[in-house]
Amino acid sequence: MARIIAGIGSSHVPAIGAAIDNKQTEEPYWKRVFSGFERSKEWMAKAKPDVAIVVYNDHASAFSVEIVPTFALGCAAEFPPADEGWGPRPVPVVKGHPELAAHIAQSVILDEFDLTIVNKMEVDHGLTVPMNLLFGSPAAWPCPVIPLAVNVVLYPPPTGHRCFMLGRAIRKAVASYPEDLRVVIFGTGGMSHQISGPRAGLINSKFDKAFLDNLTRSPKKLVDIPHLEYMREAGAEGIEMVMWLIMRGALDDAIEEVYRFYTVPASNTAVGHIILENARAAKAKKPAAGKSKNKRPAAKLKRAAARANHRNVLRGR
Amino acid sequence: MPRRPQDYDDIPGTFVFDAEKSRQGYGINMFCMSLMKEENRKAFKANEAEYLKRFPLTPQQTEAILEREYNRMLELGGNIYFTAKLGATDGHSFRHLAALMTGSTQDDYAAMMLAGGRSVEGNRSKSGKFGKPARARPGKKLAPAKAGVATGFPKKDVRQRKKARAKRG
Numbered sequence: 291m292a293r294i295i296a297g298i299g300s301s302h303v304p305a306i307g308a309a310i311d312n313k314q315t316e317e318p319y320w321k322r323v324f325s326g327f328e329r330s331k332e333w334m335a336k337a338k339p340d341v342a343i344v345v346y347n348d349h350a351s352a353f354s355v356e357i358v359p360t361f362a363l364g365c366a367a368e369f370p371p372a373d374e375g376w377g378p379r380p381v382p383v384v385k386g387h388p389e390l391a392a393h394i395a396q397s398v399i400l401d402e403f404d405l406t407i408v409n410k411m412e413v414d415h416g417l418t419v420p421m422n423l424l425f426g427s428p429a430a431w432p433c434p435v436i437p438l439a440v441n442v443v444l445y446p447p448p449t450g451h452r453c454f455m456l457g458r459a460i461r462k463a464v465a466s467y468p469e470d471l472r473v474v475i476f477g478t479g480g481m482s483h484q485i486s487g488p489r490a491g492l493i494n495s496k497f498d499k500a501f502l503d504n505l506t507r508s509p510k511k512l513v514d515i516p517h518l519e520y521m522r523e524a525g526a527e528g529i530e531m532v533m534w535l536i537m538r539g540a541l542d543d544a545i546e547e548v549y550r551f552y553t554v555p556a557s558n559t560a561v562g563h564i565i566l567e568n569a570r571a572a573k574a575k576k577p578a579a580g581k582s583k584n585k586r587p588a589a590k591l592k593r594a595a596a597r598a599n600h601r602n603v604l605r606g607r
Numbered sequence: 608m609p610r611r612p613q614d615y616d617d618i619p620g621t622f623v624f625d626a627e628k629s630r631q632g633y634g635i636n637m638f639c640m641s642l643m644k645e646e647n648r649k650a651f652k653a654n655e656a657e658y659l660k661r662f663p664l665t666p667q668q669t670e671a672i673l674e675r676e677y678n679r680m681l682e683l684g685g686n687i688y689f690t691a692k693l694g695a696t697d698g699h700s701f702r703h704l705a706a707l708m709t710g711s712t713q714d715d716y717a718a719m720m721l722a723g724g725r726s727v728e729g730n731r732s733k734s735g736k737f738g739k740p741a742r743a744r745p746g747k748k749l750a751p752a753k754a755g756v757a758t759g760f761p762k763k764d765v766r767q768r769k770k771a772r773a774k775r776g
Contacts, residue, residue: 305701350688354640355629375643375695443688445615445625482724486687487678489620490705491716493724518614522731526621527687555720558705 292390292464292471296337297537297545298330299505299564300420302346302478305557307379307419310427323561326551327423333549333565334424339474341387342435343394343460344417345536346478347442349374351414358444359406361456364413364437365391372412381418381427387434390467394436397463403456413437420478423563442479442530451513453532457539464540477537479530481552482523483559492525493560498552501531502564506547509538544569617732620709622681632684634663635672639689642696651696677708 309320351372353359366386371378395407417437425432441447448456457475464473481498484490501524504511512535520529549565615623622628629636638659641647651658659669671679672693680690694704706713719725731737 350636350640350686350692355633355636355686355689358629373643375692443624443686444629445623482727484621484725485701485705486624486681486708487621488709489618489725489730490709491719491725492727492730493720494727495723497727518618521615521621521623522618522737523727526618526623554723557701558720558724560724 292341292467292469292473294461294464294473294475294540294568295339296474296548296565296567297541298420298424298474298476299502299534299537299562299566300423300476300478301480301556301559301561301563302416302419303556303559303561304349304374304415304419306561307415307422310419310422311380322553323556324423326553326561326563329549330424330551330563330565331426334474337474338472339433340471341390341473342421342433342476343438343464343473343540344420344435344476344478345438345440345533346413346416346420346476347530347533348439349414349416349443352411352439353441355444358441359408359439360441360448361403362406362408362411362439363391363395364408364411364435364439365395366409366411369411369413369417369435369437371418372414374414378412379415379418381422382430384413384417384421384431384437385434387436390464390469390471390473391436393467394460394463397466398456398459401459401462403459408439411437411439416478420476424476438536440533440536442527442533445529446517447529447532449517450515450532450535453535454509454513454539457536457541460536461540475537475540477534479533480524480528481531481560481562482525482528484525485527485558487526489525491558492528493554494524494528495552495554495560497523497528498560498562501534502550502552502562505534505538505564506545506566509535512538538566541566542568542570617734617736619730619733622678624681624684624686628684629686630684632668632680632686634665635668635680635683635685636689638662638664638672639685639692642692648696675707677704681708 306323309315314320315324351374364386365388367388368386369384371381371383395405399405421431460475481501482492482494484492501512517529520531524531545566546569547564548567551563552561554560610627613623613625615621642651655673656669659672664672665683668683671683675697677690681687691701691704694701702713702717706716709716
């Protein structure tokens with residue numbers, strides 16, 4: 291049986307991709323951002339998922355205003371990187387998992403989530419930047435990916451509640467897949483940012499940090515946040531954060547926060563990142579080990595995150 | 608039929624790209640999307656006004672595009688992810704667009720971001736219904752952003768528009 295082992299929340303700022311592509315990751319401005327993902331890459335290398343479901347949004351790359359699907363599930367065998375105006379990003383072609391994707395589509399549609407099935411799609415920075423942040427820049431991505439593109443460009447996006455419940459339906463779908471697969475799910479976008487209009491540049495760290503806290507402790511508080519509040523508090527484009535709720539919905543109620551990172555800014559955006567492990571999966575990993583032993587790696591990561599965040603504080607970020 | 612008022616109209620300095628705006632700005636956004644192809648970028652650069660005739664645009668929308676009035680484009684139904692493609696075609700960085708939209712300079716905008724971005728305090732609502740600072744000082748103008756960037760429509764943008772209109776007669 292397939293199962294979801296962990297959820298990852300991550301911003302998908304295009305400038306992060308540009309910094310990787312232009313080899314600027316060692317510059318102080320960017321090092322501050324990338325250093326926060328070093329531990330995450332180590333975590334990912336150990337987690338070795340068989341499949342990643344990546345919830346993201348397209349930014350006028352694969353979808354113009356001709357067709358705007360609210361939820362579009364990528365069921366293709368592969369997804370080439372999109373040309374976003376500067377040529378396609380020099381990242382590997384994203385290989386899909388058509389069998390699991392088709393299974394998810396069938397399951398969630400019968401659970402009343404009317405997805406759009408996409409059999410041909412290019413993927414933009416919304417998907418490839420979080421991949422880089424968690425997998426680095428390998429010659430080929432280490433696991434197949436199922437893209438789930440969510441409309442957050444044309445108002446209204448799906449509600450937070452709808453997103454959370456879709457996550458629940460995805461969890462059920464994955465659990466009913468016969469092959470023994472370990473799946474991670476990414477919720478991407480955010481955190482607070484506004485890139486349009488006279489109020490562009492808005493950042494609200496207080497909102498972001500509360501969002502991260504509640505994501506771990508009480509996600510039920512987040513599902514009821516109205517769109518107006520996201521836009522007012524976290525910026526017009528901060529509404530992307532509803533996508534993190536699909537990820538959270540796909541996890542169990544009992545989870546363990548193993549890592550968190552937050553820094554301002556990456557170009558126009560607050561960068562947020564979190565790794566949540568299903569408590570069940572964490573235990574299943576080492577059935578022989580005691581509870582206290584299990585907690586140790588997480589505590590180690592937490593301390594590392596605290597150090598990274600502290601460094602940013604010292605730099606006055 | 609006049610547009611139905613929406614709760615998010617109360618957010619200052621923000622154009623929400625909703626279904627109505629999307630309908631209105633279809634031509635702007637499809638024009639911007641066309642710039643993803645090199646041949647179209649060349650055709651547009653060769654004769655901008657002529658190229659724009661290929662798209663269903665109102666005279667106001669055409670003018671906003673020709674004058675590169677980015678806020679006006681958003682007001683008339685453009686979406687930032689699309690209008691940014693026009694900026695890229697002009698060889699401009701996003702920072703350039705952000706400076707235009709916020710009525711700031713690129714350096715000031717970058718400095719504001721480095722200092723933690725534009726604060727939400729005083730920038731929550733036009734009505735002052737939300738956020739303590741606005742409620743505590745009723746009738747006061749919205750607080751300026753940290754780096755001295757005013758909220759609301761940047762004066763420069765309005766001036767540019769008036770000038771362009773006068774030029775046209």
